[in-house]
Amino acid sequence: MSKKKGKSAIVLIILAVAVIAGCFIAYEKLNGFDIQEAAYIYIDSDDDADSVRQKIVDNGKPKCISMFDALKMPLKFDSTFRTGKYEINNGMSILNLMRNIRNHNQVPVNLVVPSGLRTNEDIASRLTKNIMLDSATVASFLNDEGMLQKYDLDFESVNGFFIPNTYEVWWDMPLDALMDRMAKEKKAFWTSERIAKLDNLKDYSEIAWTEADVMNLASIVESETANNAEKPAIAGLYINRMKIGMPLQSDPTIKFALKDFALRRILNEHLKVNSPYNTYINPGLPPGPICIPSIASIDAVLNFQKHDYLYMCAKEDFSGTHNFAVTYGEHLKNAAKYTMALNARKIFK
Numbered sequence: 001m002s003k004k005k006g007k008s009a010i011v012l013i014i015l016a017v018a019v020i021a022g023c024f025i026a027y028e029k030l031n032g033f034d035i036q037e038a039a040y041i042y043i044d045s046d047d048d049a050d051s052v053r054q055k056i057v058d059n060g061k062p063k064c065i066s067m068f069d070a071l072k073m074p075l076k077f078d079s080t081f082r083t084g085k086y087e088i089n090n091g092m093s094i095l096n097l098m099r100n101i102r103n104h105n106q107v108p109v110n111l112v113v114p115s116g117l118r119t120n121e122d123i124a125s126r127l128t129k130n131i132m133l134d135s136a137t138v139a140s141f142l143n144d145e146g147m148l149q150k151y152d153l154d155f156e157s158v159n160g161f162f163i164p165n166t167y168e169v170w171w172d173m174p175l176d177a178l179m180d181r182m183a184k185e186k187k188a189f190w191t192s193e194r195i196a197k198l199d200n201l202k203d204y205s206e207i208a209w210t211e212a213d214v215m216n217l218a219s220i221v222e223s224e225t226a227n228n229a230e231k232p233a234i235a236g237l238y239i240n241r242m243k244i245g246m247p248l249q250s251d252p253t254i255k256f257a258l259k260d261f262a263l264r265r266i267l268n269e270h271l272k273v274n275s276p277y278n279t280y281i282n283p284g285l286p287p288g289p290i291c292i293p294s295i296a297s298i299d300a301v302l303n304f305q306k307h308d309y310l311y312m313c314a315k316e317d318f319s320g321t322h323n324f325a326v327t328y329g330e331h332l333k334n335a336a337k338y339t340m341a342l343n344a345r346k347i348f349k
Contacts, residue, residue: 031093034061039088049078060088067094085109085171108168115164115294132172151183156288160215163189164294197302205243214301219289222297223252227321231300237309248279256290264347316341
């Protein structure tokens, strides 16, 4: 090869490399996203390629959405994209994002199970806040006793199935996966240490206790106060009542029986409600938990405070705490102070 031809070949190679590098740089500039912080898109079961494209435009601000159009056919994106939550960041290309969606490389979401939820509809609404499942589907499941049997549940025990916490899950998890996960978390919660404390309850109260019983009483404790420091004392009071065969006489169970959770004052007429949840006329624990109890309330029952109190009444300062009493006479004095405070604030129902 002559020197002239050799130089020409070198020049052609350099030009080719320059063209390829230029194309690569242009591709990278046009194939990215104009965002400073990570963004997310949620792909539903009723999405199609066009709606996914629009979500990318709305949330990711792509530099050149035509890259999506050019890559859609080679990637067979119309038939291969998957539901889920997907991250978009300015260090990725549209090709990377499309591959993630096609390969189901999604990012997790936080499933929040709060304490205090009372009805199946409330539970369904809250559970589906951050996942793809709709609340009607979950509510229908929770109201179907045949479906609940798989998890050893019935209508009355649903509130005791959920352990309040924040869990990392997939946004498009199906209903059975959600329930399986909750069952797994419940099993993990009941450690050998917690289970051993059931014997302490039995020894003190002379009553056999189950995990379900603890959840049941914990739901009452949860409904009585938001003050965690006071919860072991309240748990101890109810256990004292059970020990001597005294009705629990819990006002929150009356609200649950009436399905009127806005009641601020329980009147004598309310105490006559015909319901198995009326703990003024029915001895022992109600048929099931009246809400999802917090972990603090569950542990308050397991670590109940030993004392002689049998009575309590909300403090007249409306602090959310209680005055405790050993005798009924002491209790009547505390109740009178609280009644006067209610009247002064014109709270009559």
